[in-house]
Amino acid sequence: MTDYQLIRSKRRSLELRVLEDGRVQVRAPQRAPVRMVQAFVDSRRQWIADQQQRQARRPRQRWQDGAKLAWRGECLQMDVCEGRTRVTVSGPYLSVRVSDPEDEAAVCAAVESWMRRQAKPVFEDSIARQFDWFEQQGFALPTLRIKKMRTRWGSLSARGYINLNMALLHYPPEALDYVVMHELCHLKHMDHGPGFHGLMDARMPDWRERKAILEQPLFQP
Template sequence: MQKSFNIKGRLVNCEIKRSRRRTVALYVHPDKSVEIRMPLLFSVDEIEPFLIKHSRWLFNRLDLPEKKPIEPKKFVSGELHYFLGKQYPIEIVASDKNSVVFDNEKIVIRHRVTKTPSRQVHLSESLSSSKSKSVSSSDLLDRWYLEQAKRVFQEISIPLIEQMKKYNVAPKSFAIKKMKTRWGSCSSKGNINLNLHLIKLPEQCIKEVILHELCHLVYFNHSKEFYALMTAEMPDWKVWKKELKFL
């Protein structure tokens, strides 16, 4: 159901949906459309007072500038990609095997080439318009990122795990995954997941995320005690947490 409300002199159009939820939920979608989900017995007459009560939050969301869409990477030579907080150009070259090499100045993505009976060299699909099954530059770079993440995350986590032993806690496992909305997570069983994209950030940012998840082994919440523990173990953690927003 669509309905408009005059909230402090501003007309707000809302999509109203009923559900079995117990509380009223207010959403502002990326296209600035407003949605209200309310309990089955909640009266429509109660929506306007609810919106007035939350008008500051609502207007802040509606007035946020729209995010510019991020252009997808093209994976062409010279394009910049992040690694440990710095940008490096990639260079795509032909080789006898698929591999990625980092020389502290650039990231070289090597693609295996094949030869036809006429001895002409043909590059794989990612370097030409051929439709043959091959590994893309994106896949090769992700594999390399994963290799680096395993090494770097371990180097950073080992001293942190040792540091947290005084609280009689230790993670059950570590896993590296691609995650869209979180840098890391910790389950109630002590399984910690880390976002693969962390390898693109400075090492101190990675340290902040790993410590954050380790602190959840002590406090499985975001209470004052949790943040006090973060500060005790990494006094400048807030500085590096801000850096996480750049990606």
């Protein structure tokens, strides 16, 4: 019998999830009988096993002393020590001070909040360097929002926001610049039609090579 965590919520159907660490979660309507949930899990046993295998094969970012972090196309090695929370880059090392160096969740939180602070000036610089032409065309500078997104690198909203995925910081600057240019071109063309691609070709002739960088897996952490 498969072990699973049952989460009741205001929903109408059952949903099954296999988490990164292989644990199984079932989301169910408030009143769904447990035997019905159990039967559902049993009927999906093969799917669960396949997902767990996939998760186990996938390289996972570790947050501990000696682990690697992809940073703007370089590879930093984490140097985790006990101390007051502080994260700094020195040469090829990412020095991480936390109260408990064995606590991967705490190391992860410290590094992610450091990344978020780095993101703003880096992303703003990329936008500023590429905005001149759009400014000449009379477009208003979009407001930056930095997000953690699962499925997109960025987006541009009609209300004047450019949303960029914090994970772009793992990739080389030329890949980040490509995403920014892509979103800026949406100021003029909201779709991905010939007009949009023509503008991309004019503004950034090598955009396809840059895009390909984002399709490569990062080095194995």
